[in-house]
Amino acid sequence: xxxxxxxxVSQVTDEEVIITCECIFDWSESYPMFxxxxxxxxxxLKTNSVYPQEAFENKEQGTVYVRFLVNSDGSxxxxxxxxxxxxxxxxxxxxxxxxxxxxxPGEQAGKRIRVRYELPISFRLI
Numbered sequence: 181x182x183x184x185x186x187x188x189v190s191q192v193t194d195e196e197v198i199i200t201c202e203c204i205f206d207w208s209e210s211y212p213m214f215x216x217x218x219x220x221x222x223x224x225l226k227t228n229s230v231y232p233q234e235a236f237e238n239k240e241q242g243t244v245y246v247r248f249l250v251n252s253d254g255s256x257x258x259x260x261x262x263x264x265x266x267x268x269x270x271x272x273x274x275x276x277x278x279x280x281x282x283x284x285p286g287e288q289a290g291k292r293i294r295v296r297y298e299l300p301i302s303f304r305l306i
């Protein structure tokens with residue numbers, strides 16, 4: 181039998197092969213969640229964002245999309261801009277995401293897993 185996987189074989193018997201891996205999922209049975217849910221996430225974004233002076237002066241606004249991993253322990257890793265608005269708004273969106281507390285991790289088959297997440301962060305001038 182030949183197995184190809186990212187990970188390690190943790191147990192091998194004549195009848196069963198169990199593979200553990202550090203796979204990254206785009207979807208899961210239970211998706212990662214900010215502590216307290218969507219309302220708490222929106223409150224965190226509103227409370228912790230600072231409109232960059234350069235973006236304000238240039239009247240820049242829009243939605244920055246940030247992709248990141250929610251690790252199996254809930255920590256955030258590898259935040260990157262997926263859809264840019266401007267360098268100053270992008271930098272602020274990354275700063276906000278990297279300052280987030282641990283999330284409730286995603287689960288698959290009852291086990292905590294790493295899940296890729298995309299978060300839109302809107303910047304609007306009033």
